[in-house]
Amino acid sequence: MIQRPRNDLILIKRVFPSFDEIEFIKAGAQRLVYKIKDKEAVWVLKLVQLKQDNQDESQGKGVQRQIEGRLERELRIQREARTVNTIVHLGPHPVKRVLLAKLPYFSYTEQYLDGNDLRALIRDNVKPSFNELANLTLHILEAIGFLWQKRCVHRDIKPGNIMRIQGRKARYVLLDIGYALALSEDSLSKNGLIPGTLKYMSPEQLDVKRKRSLDLRSDIYSLGITVLEYACGKHPYIQDGDTTTNITRAILYTRCPTLKSQRNDLSSDFCSLVDTFVNKQPHLRPARIGQVRQEISNLVKTHRR
Numbered sequence: 390m391i392q393r394p395r396n397d398l399i400l401i402k403r404v405f406p407s408f409d410e411i412e413f414i415k416a417g418a419q420r421l422v423y424k425i426k427d428k429e430a431v432w433v434l435k436l437v438q439l440k441q442d443n444q445d446e447s448q449g450k451g452v453q454r455q456i457e458g459r460l461e462r463e464l465r466i467q468r469e470a471r472t473v474n475t476i477v478h479l480g481p482h483p484v485k486r487v488l489l490a491k492l493p494y495f496s497y498t499e500q501y502l503d504g505n506d507l508r509a510l511i512r513d514n515v516k517p518s519f520n521e522l523a524n525l526t527l528h529i530l531e532a533i534g535f536l537w538q539k540r541c542v543h544r545d546i547k548p549g550n551i552m553r554i555q556g557r558k559a560r561y562v563l564l565d566i567g568y569a570l571a572l573s574e575d576s577l578s579k580n581g582l583i584p585g586t587l588k589y590m591s592p593e594q595l596d597v598k599r600k601r602s603l604d605l606r607s608d609i610y611s612l613g614i615t616v617l618e619y620a621c622g623k624h625p626y627i628q629d630g631d632t633t634t635n636i637t638r639a640i641l642y643t644r645c646p647t648l649k650s651q652r653n654d655l656s657s658d659f660c661s662l663v664d665t666f667v668n669k670q671p672h673l674r675p676a677r678i679g680q681v682r683q684e685i686s687n688l689v690k691t692h693r694r
């Protein structure tokens with residue numbers, strides 16, 4: 390988690406005089422998230438801390454370039470995602486580098502999503518209904534499909550990167566497009582940064598040699614784990630406090646318990662479908678997004694009757 394600078398609200402106001410009512414939301418793994426208001430609407434301001442320019446360690450610089458490259462990619466894809474409402478949209482403010490308390494940050498804005506991230510909902514022991522789970526799956530599959538059309542894999546689909554928008558009819562939106570890797574571009578991990586959060590990584594993501602051949606099925610796997618965790622209130626096969634070695638071993642070898650065995654109230658067809666998402670072998674997972682979404686929509690219709 391990154392450090393929040395002292396007097397950040399005052400400093401931000403100084404750098405962005407047109408922003409009012411600046412409110413701190415969260416320090417994420419890589420960025421500070423604020424809620425701000427301008428004449429138009431409410432937005433989210435994201436600040437990504439950059440290393441100081443005078444840092445001369447080559448490792449630091451390499452990682453730095455990686456972070457900046459990743460951000461540029463994230464923003465480019467996010468800009469193109471304006472037609473999809475399951476991926477967070479960028480705000481109209483220009484992207485800029487700013488200094489706060491002498492530290493450099495990269496800043497940009499996004500639409501403010503009024504709701505909760507799934508991590509918070511899971512922590513609060515929310516037990517989602519079939520409709521909620523079906524919507525989560527439908528919406529995030531749409532986002533994965535959009536990214537894949539751009540030949541990108543998100544690589545970090547997990548509860549903390551999905552927002553549930555407030556409202557009676559659930560809408561789920563994918564955040565943090567930062568790790569999305571355009572397959573034509575160079576591997577991001579040359580400097581030893583492994584993109585993604587270990588607990589939600591697909592088995593093939595752990596395999597350095599196969600990294601370049603990742604495809605949308607890797608994201609489908611991570612979505613499957615996320616759906617299972619949301620449905621059951623806990624990760625299907627990793628306990629809190631497990632060591633990296635244990636987590637890695639579990640991802641590669643532990644059989645994932647079926648959704649039906651833990652949520653007997655849910656449709657068997659839906660459960661079997663989600664179970665296929667988390668297959669250890671990519672070729673045993675579904676890869677045709679349109680078809681899977683259609684199957685889920687049909688199940689939702691049958692459920693309504």
Ligand SMILES: Nc1ncnc2c1ncn2[C@@H]1O[C@H](COP(=O)(O)OP(=O)(O)O)[C@@H](O)[C@H]1O
Pocket residue numbers: 414415416417418419420421422433477499500501502503505506549550551552564565
């Ligand atoms: N556009 C947004 N609207 C509302 N809350 C947001 C928004 N973006 C992020 N958040 C909140 O901030 C948290 C961290 O944001 P994220 O972009 O995922 O940063 P990080 O890469 O540091 O994890 C999210 O889990 C969510 O709770």
Ligand SMILES: [Mg+2]
Pocket residue numbers: 417418549550564565
């Ligand atoms: Mg995140």
